[in-house]
Amino acid sequence: MNFSNPLFIAVVVFAIYILISALRLFLGPTAPDRTVALDTINTLVVASMVALGAAMWEVLFIDIAIVYAILSFVTTLFIAKYLEGVEAS
Amino acid sequence: MFWIYQILHLLVLLSLIVTALAVVRFKDLISAAISLGASSLLLSLEFYLLRAPDVAIAEAAVGAALTTAIYIFAIKSTEREEGYK
Amino acid sequence: MNIVLIIISILLAISLVFNGLGTIGLHRFPDVYTRLHAATKCTTFGTIFLTFTVIVYSGTRYYWTGQSKFLMLALHTIVALIALLLTNPTGAHAIARAAHKMGYGPKQAVRDDLEGEDLKEKEEKEEEKEKKDKPVMMKKASKAEGAK
Amino acid sequence: MNWKMSRVVTTIADVLVAPIAIFGIYLILHGHLTPGGGFQGGAVVASSTALLIIAHGAFGEHKKDLSSLESTGLTLFILLALFGLGYTMFYNYLAGTGTLFGAEVPSGINPGYINTGGTVTLMNIAVGMEVIAALSLILWMMAKRSGSMDLETSRSEVEE
Numbered sequence A: 001m002n003f004s005n006p007l008f009i010a011v012v013v014f015a016i017y018i019l020i021s022a023l024r025l026f027l028g029p030t031a032p033d034r035t036v037a038l039d040t041i042n043t044l045v046v047a048s049m050v051a052l053g054a055a056m057w058e059v060l061f062i063d064i065a066i067v068y069a070i071l072s073f074v075t076t077l078f079i080a081k082y083l084e085g086v087e088a089s
Numbered sequence B: 001m002f003w004i005y006q007i008l009h010l011l012v013l014l015s016l017i018v019t020a021l022a023v024v025r026f027k028d029l030i031s032a033a034i035s036l037g038a039s040s041l042l043l044s045l046e047f048y049l050l051r052a053p054d055v056a057i058a059e060a061a062v063g064a065a066l067t068t069a070i071y072i073f074a075i076k077s078t079e080r081e082e083g084y085k
Numbered sequence C: 001m002n003i004v005l006i007i008i009s010i011l012l013a014i015s016l017v018f019n020g021l022g023t024i025g026l027h028r029f030p031d032v033y034t035r036l037h038a039a040t041k042c043t044t045f046g047t048i049f050l051t052f053t054v055i056v057y058s059g060t061r062y063y064w065t066g067q068s069k070f071l072m073l074a075l076h077t078i079v080a081l082i083a084l085l086l087t088n089p090t091g092a093h094a095i096a097r098a099a100h101k102m103g104y105g106p107k108q109a110v111r112d113d114l115e116g117e118d119l120k121e122k123e124e125k126e127e128e129k130e131k132k133d134k135p136v137m138m139k140k141a142s143k144a145e146g147a148k
Numbered sequence D: 001m002n003w004k005m006s007r008v009v010t011t012i013a014d015v016l017v018a019p020i021a022i023f024g025i026y027l028i029l030h031g032h033l034t035p036g037g038g039f040q041g042g043a044v045v046a047s048s049t050a051l052l053i054i055a056h057g058a059f060g061e062h063k064k065d066l067s068s069l070e071s072t073g074l075t076l077f078i079l080l081a082l083f084g085l086g087y088t089m090f091y092n093y094l095a096g097t098g099t100l101f102g103a104e105v106p107s108g109i110n111p112g113y114i115n116t117g118g119t120v121t122l123m124n125i126a127v128g129m130e131v132i133a134a135l136s137l138i139l140w141m142m143a144k145r146s147g148s149m150d151l152e153t154s155r156s157e158v159e160e
Helices: A006-027 A031-056 A060-084 B002-025 B029-049 B053-076 C003-028 C032-065 C068-102 C119-147 D007-029 D038-056 D063-083 D119-146 D155-159
Strands: none
Touching: A006 A031, A006 B002, A006 B029, A006 C003, A006 C032, A031 A060, A031 B029, A031 C003, A031 C032, A031 C068, A060 B029, A060 B053, A060 C068, A060 D007, A060 D038, B002 B029, B029 B053, B053 D038, B053 D119, C003 C032, C032 C068, C068 D007, D007 D038, D007 D119, D038 D119, D063 D119
């Protein structure tokens, strides 16, 4: 592994963004806000997985990013469908 | 340049702690389920960083998609008592 | 300086800047809809540019070394890009629809175009209209055939 | 949870169901060469079932089919384990025999030969069948029960 690859440094910056989005998930006043934060975390994690797979030169690791993108979509749909039937107080 | 890798681990584990604290702290069930989904997704990223793609796929499939789905089906059949927050 | 390195740095910088803007917008905006707008759009755009970076990186590696591993890397990244393009806007649409159905209005907004409308009823009316339209067309066609 | 979602979501879900299921089957069948295996691939296929349920509602009666598939997978796994009982349990009696799954493993750097798994491939398939059926059955039953008292029945049930 070559740690001086620019993609590795990009992944570190992505990890900082993930931490900031996790703070919004902690603070967000309503449930849709938290869902938005979850969606942002998902996209950032997919991005960092693609960058890490390219930096490690492993083809199989990109497949995990594809699975992850599709499965996080299922999670988002489930939460959205539950929230559709709930009334805010 | 190995310290970059360690900083990466530190940041991911820190955000994992934040989401895990959110799971324990929230009184609203759906917010706790959302935080649990985020926590298990970040755990999958941590397994990926440790170069265990096998466990990462299992965690992403079971922890993120199926467990959240089952929790939401369970929450759906309860009654909501606490205020929305 | 290599020209490929310059291209990769520019694409990576665009990706990092847009992802950062999305994350900042998640904290700065007051409302669910504006937060969704900032977060989803900016992170999708940034991630698309990150996949472009990886494609250029692995493509040039393939050109230099000739190993088929790097070509596979580029192709799998294109599949990941397609998956991301399909899933991300749909998730944003579902969240916005759920928030509107829950009853959260936009803050500081001048007007809400969808206010007071029940989306479900509107869709059902549209579907009924479509169902009504189809037999009418069939009848017209049969009439025309009968005239012949 | 029995009503339909909007048309955008149902269209994209219809597009994405088949690729997810195919990717899960790929994970099951390549479990002895690449990361993955019976449990992981089965969970991915079951999440495609979750996508179908979320888009179109839980309709139909599939309890008998799914539990018979689960029983078939478990029985196949136990039978495969018992076939190697001459030596020990789970003995890999197909390895190195040159039959369909028992080709010999080449040494050195190689691109990865598919048919060298022995009984591991067959056991992965059995475990995959079991996990697909069990997780889909859990999801389908919970969707059916949690939505039965709700606002309105799904459109497909009305049509039936």
